[in-house]
Amino acid sequence: DQQVKQNSPSLSVQEGRISILNCDYTNSMFDYFLWYKKYPAEGPTFLISISSIKDKNEDGRFTVFLNKSAKHLSLHIVPSQPGDSAVYFCAASAVGNQFYFGTGTSLTVIP
């Protein structure tokens, strides 16, 4: 039962352009969402989060958008840099409960 889905296994973007990574969820009780970035041979690194009381959160080049009615969130990276090439996971949780992760999207930023 995949409660968090990332339907694009991979994405390629030119350096300097915008990268948009998408994530859908099914559980309406989820109220906190995170994005993690993972390089090979390393553990996931926290990137940015958003609570369900907001629809947007921004941190430098990274912005996360939440559309609760559509049960959809997206991560925008502007401008994309080669160092952003990694696997990105979205994760969601309800109050007091475990995190559910998506299957990841592998982003390649082409110099």
Added chain:
Amino acid sequence: DAGVTQSPTHLIKTRGQQVTLRCSPKSGHDTVSWYQQALGQGPQFIFQYYEEEERQRGNFPDRFSGHQFPNYSSELNVNALLLGDSALYLCASSPAPQTRKTQYFGPGTRLLVL
């Protein structure tokens, strides 16, 4: 300041054997969670330990068990290994059980079951 450390980095076992994986949390963290990441999948929550007790558990069989020590380090034990247990096992630590954002992951232990 050392982050989350895990040992060993790689492990090869055969079906039916037992395995123990170890995790030391980031300094100042008292809560440890374990995740299984199969190939091509996202991390799946196994369980969480706080104050030396299992506080939450994901959808994993009893073959998966754990322990937390007084120094907050933790072990994950898997009995009667199956081929399907081959995965990357990730440990994450946080300063409190319900903390959401500040969950730091270790590099993982890659387990191969033959």
